[in-house]
Amino acid sequence: MADLRREFPIFQAHPKLVYLDSAATTHKPACVIEALTRFYAEEYATVHRAIYRSSLAATDRYNETRETVRAFLNAPSSDEIIFTRGTTESLNLVASSYGRTHLKPGDEILVSEMEHHSNLVPWQMLAEQTGATLRWMPMQLDGTVEVNITPKTKLVAIAHVSNVTGTIHPIADIAKAAHRVGAILVVDGAQAAPHLPIDVQALDCDFYAFSGHKCYGPTGVGILYGKKTLLDTMPPIQGGGDMIERVTIEKTTYAAPPLRFEAGTPLIASVIALKPALDFLQQAGFAHEATLMPLLEQGLRTIPGLRILGHPPKKGPLVTFTIEGVHPLDLATLLDLDQIAIRTGHLCAQPALRKYGLDSAARASIGLYNTSSDIERFITVLKRSLVKLKPQ
Template sequence: MLDIHQIRADFPILNQKVNGKPLIYFDNGATSQKPKVVIDAISKYYNEINANIHRGVHTLSQLATDAYEEARLKVQNHINAKHNYEVLFTSGTTFGINLVANGFASILKSGDEVMVSALEHHSNIVPWQMLCEKTGATLKVIPMNENGELIQSEYEKLLSEKTKIVTVNHISNALGTINPVKQMIAKAHQVGAAVLIDGAQAVPHLKPDVQDLDCDFYAFSGHKMCGPTGTGILYGKEEWLNKLPPYQGGGEMIKEVTFEKTTYADLPHKFEAGTPHIAGGIVLGTAIDYLNKLGFENIQELENELLAYGTKRLLEIEGLKIYGTAPKKTAVISFNIEGIHPYDIGSIIDKLGIAVRTGHHCTQPIMNFYGIPGTIRASFSFYNTKEEIDSMVEALKKAQSMLS
């Protein structure tokens, strides 16, 4: 078992007060807090090896290049990619999804179909809508049920030889639902469709094995897994990355440039134009090391306890309804209190030092499905405690009494 007190000591921000109250941070679905080892690694990079990568023969450039490519290897091992050049550094999940959608513009034609799910974040809806408008392809949507689960029988009915790509999140950011992506990938492959998995909400809680999943693409962000903002990864199978055209033109992604013709660099550099977020990429590797040292089985055990305890305590509040009750879910509880707007609740408990997310969570189709304007979302991490949940419950009761 992990020592929760030692873990919390790793996160300097947890020691501060907000509005005179100890910070209780339950907005981990939006971004996670950073351990000191990550904060120190950012400082170390700029203090000791700051230089541009891949281009210089001088010592600092070589040190920076080695550290950056070592981080790529850490990601490769973490997600079990077959090749290190299947791992692309990006600015985040949104960038990775847009890269793939842009590439599919050269593949799709009128009459083809792109499939998303009703559980998607806007970042995994809008790029595909734009792609369909550009190519004449049709967008299909996998429906959900009241529990917040995708209806697998309907998914199977929607699949056909017209389906060219299926894109679905591993875990819902709004509801915490863990989707059966391995089975969904296998079914999509039976009709010849590629599959992109949005792993933004999954990577803080589990280690995705991209070879076991057999996904064609897997995108995630560093800032949700204790890494820096502005960092992310797109994994793509070698065959698919070779099929897709470059997303951006510029330095690094070229092999040879003349005014008559440009040839492109080999993977992964074909998709990594310009100077990247070097410090961010290196320190994402540091964050991955930190999480693996804790152990994802230990993380899951702690977070599952928080989910069960939080669910039990919240349901003690009269008039509280939880949205997203799938048997398989992660440590996210999305809820409302009858007769009170979620924004009002969030504003009041913020005064008591409690950070939750309120609104539609960039998932307006989910909110439309339930016929609500939004929810209050408490998303837990391994550094949270049951005592913090107790404090939130008392704060919610106080807000309820003030607003009723």
């Protein structure tokens, strides 16, 4: 949308940029950049530890973001919102804290076959550490998964929206199936939070992770939502300042969640600037993405030899594709000469790509700043590039 695009200074610096890699990371609106600059230039102080006014003000703003995130996810309490460095750290926190203390040999960890490595490798490591067995929900070529929970399943991990096929998985149904056998459900919301309204109570998931930088916020800040009843049973994974209740030379008792999981001086500025990002995202809404997706898919379908990976019943605003006889890297290099940015490679989801017999693919993903003319230019330049790459 042209109006929204104007809010992003990057497009004033690079007016011809067609940015189709928002699934990797998003550009930042002026309100987020201003919040960061203002905090460092005029308001900077530490949080939690001091009684001078700038520190008290910074602590208030830090906590305001926690409340904003609570409302964004419709979580019951802001004590259930933990600040991390990103989705990856959030998922590793669940594996290292909940996983190591609740799983034992004979238990099953169930992941989908199409996960981002961030929602696969921590569970493989956890299986090695605890003796639990890692199993997977097989992926179908349409981009859906077969949910094969068994009585031995103790933990299920799946993305809300796939970064490969865009599949929106039926999280509330999977949560019911997991809870029926006493398992917990961990949701990787990295590709969902920027594009769908999220309600963790309606989904009834036990943990939900996402990254600020994919939601128009700064890098280095992520979120872990966890049900209070579970967080209360979990040990910290890092010791240090802020996470303690009382320390003697022999022993320490820990603060209650969320601070129990936020050792050390946090990413204060990034957390503070996440609030305007989430406010911006909520005000913008998701409607325009729904109008751009058909344009993108229809445009791509006019290209001979182009194959779109997956055709799930419901999907987020991204398309992963290959073109017969053309290496994705060559294609992306030519597109870049025209200032068109798409993602190529294994998309951090090697098992999913392998399912399609691929080790590399191209992905175009949509953000709030994209317009119909972005999509038209992408398709036109793509066709022109193919003439160079596939001379008749």
